[in-house]
Amino acid sequence: MARPPLPVELAAGPFTVARARAAGLRACDLRGRGLHRPTHAVRVLAEPFTVGDRAAAWSAGLPADAVFSHRTAAVLLGLPLPAPLESDPVLDVMRPSDRTPTRRRGCRGHRGLETRRVVLVDGLRVTSPEDTWCDLGDLVGHGLDVDDLVVVADAVLARSGRDAIGTLRATLDARVRPRGASALAQALGLARPGVRSPRESRARLMFVRAGFPEPEVNAVVTDRAGGWLLEGDLVWREQRVVGEYQGAVHASRRRRSADAHRSGLARDEGWTLLELWSEDLDAGPRRRTTLLRFARALGLDPRVLHLG
Template identity: 55%
Template sequence: MGDVALPLDLASRPFTVAQGRAAGLRLPDLRTTRLHSPTYGVRAGSAPTSLTERAAAFAVGMPSDVAFSHVTAAQLHGLPLPQGLEAAEILDISRPSAHPRIRRQGCRGHRGLERREVVDLGALRVVGLADTWCDLAELAPGDMGVDDLVIVGDVIADRLEPGGVAALRAALDARVRPRGKARLLEAGALVRVGSRSPMETRSRLMFHRAGFPEPQLNSDVFDAHGGWLLEGDLVWHQHRVIGEYQGADHADRKRRSADSFRIGLAEDEDYTVIEIFAEDVFRPARRCTLLHRFARAMDLDPATLTIG
């Protein structure tokens, strides 16, 4: 900033031009290229880098009645999104319908905030979890499909327990002709509490669509004397079958050793443990082979299942 130093209370945060003027800065000082302008009417000593920093900078220049919503809310809540949306840079900002939607570069304005729950995440006003789930269905099906909504719904249902699934349904029921309602209804019927990762959810959906009995999620497995053995990702206790999803975090030698030991314990108690990998879910030939393997382990007739 040349010879001009920012006042101490403005040096570490974004501020409005009006706040800068009130702190004694001249207009030429506020127009210098040494200051960053994250959005109209806002200045900062350094450029925001993270999503939270960018949102905080925008919030300084926004009316007090707005909240971050849709994809931005999902990002701020740390919800799992499809790869194309995880790094979305446009900020979604909602406002009550009685006021004009926000229109400025770098953000996408929405209305209808009065029909959504708003929570505080640090210093940011953000649409709540259940309403964010509903808002995500406003995206095109190619960007946010049914399975993507189930994955997000599983995470939210866990976070809002007890009553997480009911909270999602209540948020949908409160909407009047919501966009993407058919996808939300289909996804809502498939949301379950207990999934620990997006791929565990995708694995569960694979079995559901093939017509398998519904497994218990991350369920405790005990030996014949009631001693705890392990927690299985997908457990069919009646059939004594366990499906274990093996993600990238299971690749190192120590983790593989621990997994092998756990599998041995279960097999000593007459459980069949079958590992599931991403390729088994996404590649049709491997999916078919895996489902046949599970059907044999459960003594299910493949003819009664949808195994393509």
């Protein structure tokens, strides 16, 4: 006898075995259909691969008071993490401290939800960007360092506005003995609003770590009459030097042509524009050469810088 088709409401996404029974299906009706079991008592037609798909599948079987946190929340929120952490198949799930932490294969259970703010991302409950950043302090020394935390903080500031740095500080100050407290405090001191990509964050940090004066981030450059010339990724205004990070968005011929034109206009006004590429940021001879080039443009003595 042919099995009855799945009801429309079950075929549309993850569902629990309890929902299937309430819809009139028996256990035998669920067998042999090629359904996937992302976690206990949950079924789904298509195997979930992405963090978002796996979180959506898991959410069907989690307690109502559970939310996604830590690295899982960061991925769902679109906050940048090192690749090994972004691809971690284990989900982070948090509940209030007076509840038993979630213990299932494929997840890490956490407590402390009562001190976190919860937001919705594509219908999934996750800890807020500020709380997620603080929780990532747990991973310092386990895949994250201070610069990684700066990158995440910059991303939070970019989406939340300049006032968000006060929210980050208040969120961190409200924590009682948070893990990674020293690294989080250092990262907060280095975070800046206005950064538009992780590599821009790392470019700025490269110069700061080497002892350069800190540049302005995505700042407007004007001509002598005050007219708009360009918006520079890294701007040393006093020395009239601009560092332009060349990411993938700059790859087209039309974009390169426009960049060259505006660079010429800036040079006519006495500005020096230097390009930065992803490979310039990686440790090695190329980074040292890049730092020396910028030091010469800025009139800095390389002997007092940290170029290694």
